[in-house]
Amino acid sequence: MATTTIPGAPASHDLPGDAKEPRTRTQRAPRTTVMAVPALIWYAVFMIGPIGAIFVISVLSWPGMLARVGFAGLGNYRAVLSDPLFWSAVENSAIQLAVAVPVMIVGAFMLGYHISTRPRGHQVLRVIVFTPALISASAKAMIFYGLFAPRGMINHLLSAVGLDGLTHTWLADTSTAFACIIVIDIWAGIGYTATLYAARLSAVPESVYEAAELDGAGHWRRMWGIAFPMVKDYVGVTVMLQFLWTLFTSAQNVLLLTQGGPGNASTNLSFLVYQKAFLQSDLGYSQAAGVLLFVFGLIGMLAIRRVFRQSY
Amino acid sequence: MIATASAPAPSPAPPARRGRRRTGGAGRTAAQVCAWLYALMLLLPLYYLLVSSFKTNAQIFSSPLSPPTSLSFEKFASAVSDARLDLAILNSLIVTVSSLIVVLVLALPASYALARADGRAAAVIERAFSLGFLIPTFAALVPTFLLAAQLDLFHTRTFLILFMPATSLPLAVVLLTQFMRTVPLEVEEAARMDGAGSLTILIRVYLPMVVPGIATVGILSFLTYWNEYLYSLVLIGPDRAQRTIQVAVPTLRSPLETDFGILAAGTVVTLLPVYVAYAFLQRRMEGAMIGSAVKI
Structure with missing residues (x-):
């Protein structure tokens, strides 16, 4: 970097003649990097610092906000790893990811491709499909609180079509509570992701499809045989996004709708981290679980990267 | 990240330019049916929410989908x-608007600096910000809570206003830097000849030329800040004088018997500003949301 330049200094102080090169550099690189410092400090204090602190807190014994803090070494990790609740939370998170992400991505890709072919009414469809991206977590949870209520719309519709046997107290039933959380992920996730795919696919030249059409390729083959390979690495990016969102942010849906219950039936990893810290005041345990959650996220991300880059 | 210097401005996907509609077929018809079924599944809950906000519990339970009998x-x-x-x-507005101002005041000089500097330091800083995309905000909930307590800003809106801009800084800086790079160097050089300093150049020369970028960042940040729930809950807490609307509405539920009409009405109120904004800024909002995901 041309660190010798003085901001705003006229370049005419340079030697005349062969000074052309340093002169342009003087003008092109005024020392403005310092203007990035406030943002950097902000970012360090409120983002990087807290992330680093997770690792520190995870080796501390911190049994409550006002309690004395001690050193626990790997004690918290031992407590977490030998806790059956942790493993059932891992299982729930794994189920959630294994169901929600593939359904979301495949559904969104088919929908996004369909919209990109501009079917009848595609403009209206586009607007409707985008709507869930605008709804906040708490509003979404309240909408589904009404839908899943014992006398809410879903049970009413089931009874109306003679399926009384299928009605449940959805959010309070061990067998359905966590499924409800997954349904909400999928409900909102398909629409937003489909919007992304539709935008990306509309950049694929029409001629690409026309050639395939002459070869007699139908909707299905055009979609998976031509459109999909062309945006495969972008699909990889969205899989990564949805993976992270599902893994980390579903604590809010659980908190708002089931509080992890009944029993611990709907406790997943991110809710466990929340619950241990704020409902049971065991910060050390919570952050040890938080570190493990972080590690799972990292491993998952690298794995997804590998799968979607494989063919390149 | 220097390699992105020549990247074009992050405009939303290029406009579709299909000459004619593709031929139909059974597959396409099936896709159309599925697409509209999903659309119905999206609309039905919203319709249910809206009509419920005009009904009593008895009416909601007996005929959930019928239109309300009175519009009171x-x-x-x-x-x-x-x-x-x-x-x-009011609290949500204060938090949203203040955080928006903070994020722009921080991100604009930073992205100007990164767009124009060609040193290694700038490259490292830009890289650090772009890696920030991959940090899930939720991960740092507990340490952030402790930080708020440490700063004596626990249970205040103030901390949220300081904290939330940090979460959207990566996106804001990376996005704005790319917009700033599209401003021709000659324009800046001319201003420098006239003796203008960096700050003047940023405000007089760059700001007017990166308005679309500012709009994109503004829209995305508005959505994030207005819709934020978990951090608001944990950091501000239940104090009625401080809490945001996202935290207030779920308290309309009652463990004994929730009045679903009131709950629905409260939820509609949280959604209104966002949908009103969407009605006016449809294209821009979609473009912003799409662009932000593409950049990652």
Whole structure:
């Protein structure tokens, strides 16, 4: 970097003649990097610092906000790893990811491709499909609180079509509570992701499809045989996004709708981290679980990267 | 990240330019049916929410989908007075607008600096910000909570206003840097010849030329800040004078018997500003949301 330049200094102080090169550099690189410092400090204090602190807190014994803090070494990790609740939370998170992400991505890709072919009414469809991206977590949870209520719309519709046997107290039933959380992920996730795919696919030249059409390729083959390979690495990016969102942010849906219950039936990893810290005041345990959650996220991300880059 | 210097401005996907509609077929018809079924599944809950906000529990339970018999705003009035939504809306507005100002004040000089510097330090800083995309905000909930307590800003809106801009800084800086790079160097050089300093150049020369970028960042940040729930809950807590609308509305539920009409009305109130903004800024909002995901 041309660190010798003085901001705003006229370049005419340079030697005349062969000074052309340093002169342009003087003008092109005024020392403005310092203007990035406030943002950097902000970012360090409120983002990087807290992330680093997770690792520190995870080796501390911190049994409550006002309690004395001690050193626990790997004690918290031992407590977490030998806790059956942790493993059932891992299982729930794994189920959630294994169901929600593939359904979301495949559904969104088919929908996004369909919209990109501009079917009848595609403009209206586009607007409707985008709507869930605008709804906040708490509003979404309240909408589904009404839908899943014992006398809410879903049970009413089931009874109306003679399926009384299928009605449940959805959010309070061990067998359905966590499924409800997954349904909400999928409900909102398909629409937003489909919007992304539709935008990306509309950049694929029409001629690409026309050639395939002459070869007699139908909707299905055009979609998976031509459109999909062309945006495969972008699909990889969205899989990564949805993976992270599902893994980390579903604590809010659980908190708002089931509080992890009944029993611990709907406790997943991110809710466990929340619950241990704020409902049971065991910060050390919570952050040890938080570190493990972080590690799972990292491993998952690298794995997804590998799968979607494989063919390149 | 220097390699992105020549990247074009992050405009939303290029406009579709299909000459004719593709031929139909059974597959396409099936896709159309599925697409509209999903659309119905999206609309039905929203319709249910809207009509419920004009009904009593008895009406909601007996005929959930029938249109309301009267359009009285009684449930909305009850929601406002039960959970002090008036204060909550005001708090949400204060938090959203203040955070927006903070993020722009921080990100604009930073992205100008990164766009124009060609040193290694700048490259490292830009890389650090772009890696920030991959940090899930939720991960740092507990340490952030402790930081708020440490700064004596626990249970205040102030901390949220300081904290939330940090979460959207990566996106704001990376996006704005790319916009700033599209401003021709000659324009800046001419201003420098006239003796203008960096700050003047940023405000007079760059700001007017990166308005679309500012709009994109503004829209995305508005959505993030207005919709934020978990951090608001943990950092501000239940204090009615401080809490935001996202935290206030779920308190309309009752463990004994929730009045679903009031709850629905409260939820509609949280959605209104976002949908009103969407009605006016449809294209821009979609473009912003799409662009932000593409950049990652």
